[in-house]
Amino acid sequence: MLNKVTTHWKGNKQFEADNPNGKTVLIDTSPEHGGHNSGLGPKAMMLASLAGCSGLDVVSILDKMKVKLSDFRMDTYGELTNEHPKYYHKVTIEYHFYGENLDEKKIEKAVDLSVEKYCGVMEMFRQFADVTTQNHFHSS
Amino acid sequence: MLNKVTTHWKGNKQFEADNPNGKTVLIDTSPEHGGHNSGLGPKAMMLASLAGCSGLDVVSILDKMKVKLSDFRMDTYGELTNEHPKYYHKVTIEYHFYGENLDEKKIEKAVDLSVEKYCGVMEMFRQFADVTTQNHFHSS
Numbered sequence: 001m002l003n004k005v006t007t008h009w010k011g012n013k014q015f016e017a018d019n020p021n022g023k024t025v026l027i028d029t030s031p032e033h034g035g036h037n038s039g040l041g042p043k044a045m046m047l048a049s050l051a052g053c054s055g056l057d058v059v060s061i062l063d064k065m066k067v068k069l070s071d072f073r074m075d076t077y078g079e080l081t082n083e084h085p086k087y088y089h090k091v092t093i094e095y096h097f098y099g100e101n102l103d104e105k106k107i108e109k110a111v112d113l114s115v116e117k118y119c120g121v122m123e124m125f126r127q128f129a130d131v132t133t134q135n136h137f138h139s140s
Numbered sequence: 141m142l143n144k145v146t147t148h149w150k151g152n153k154q155f156e157a158d159n160p161n162g163k164t165v166l167i168d169t170s171p172e173h174g175g176h177n178s179g180l181g182p183k184a185m186m187l188a189s190l191a192g193c194s195g196l197d198v199v200s201i202l203d204k205m206k207v208k209l210s211d212f213r214m215d216t217y218g219e220l221t222n223e224h225p226k227y228y229h230k231v232t233i234e235y236h237f238y239g240e241n242l243d244e245k246k247i248e249k250a251v252d253l254s255v256e257k258y259c260g261v262m263e264m265f266r267q268f269a270d271v272t273t274q275n276h277f278h279s280s
Binding site: 001002003004005006007008009013015017019021023024025026027028029030033034037038039040041042043044045046047048049050051052053055056059060069071072073074075076077078079080081082084085086087088117118119120121122123124125127128129 | 259268
């Protein structure tokens with residue numbers, strides 16, 4: 001399968017990226033790099049891709065397992081190298097699950113399936129970074 | 141440097157990712173995967189990160205070189221493997237530059253500096269994909 005994304009310069013340090021279904025995202029830099037923070041920086045967007053990919057797997061698998069969540073969030077941390085080109089060499093994803101009487105075993109299984117089998121973005125990250133995952137359960 | 145992105149499940153297949161300066165992006169899947177196309181897919185977002193990273197380098201370098209563009213766009217193509225986990229094994233970026241009497245040598249130099257030296261996202265992509273770049277000049 002071939003994915004295509006078109007990324008258009010909007011002036012100054014702002015870019016708009018869109019895929020063929022017409023959805024767009026804004027990319028920008030912070031004022032110290034001459035931008036206006038009107039969108040995510042490209043490296044932050046990499047972390048959003050990673051969390052989005054794994055999160056989509058997890059909610060799809062939990063849906064099939066009939067596990068209900070009241071809330072779900074991922075905090076993703078990426079440590080950049082000091083030298084150019086700066087890339088992430090350490091990445092941590094903290095999965096935070098909220099709900100009543102959470103079935104922790106099933107949720108752990110869903111995360112494992114994403115991390116080990118399904119999440120293509122995770123597989124790409126493993127080629128350049130040490131990736132660590134942690135599950136946090138907030139049962140009510 | 142440590143980057144942090146928080147990615148929040150919004151229900152169904154939709155996620156919203158934000159970084160500490162408060163900017164957000166929406167992630168969703170296509171209807172055939174149960175989503176509503178309300179945002180970019182996570183793998184498309186990877187290509188947006190790559191183009192955004194290199195595009196920011198190029199406009200910053202060309203600004204220092206006093207090279208003016210009337211328009212600038214990147215078309216990025218990523219070919220996914222057939223088997224899970226699906227990752228990009230071939231990626232092509234087509235840089236399209238528009239302007240009057242474009243200084244092609246300086247623009248090529250700017251692209252080369254981004255590709256070879258500055259773009260951290262490109263460095264990450266090189267760890268899992270064959271990355272090819274092409275420059276297209278549209279001088280008026």
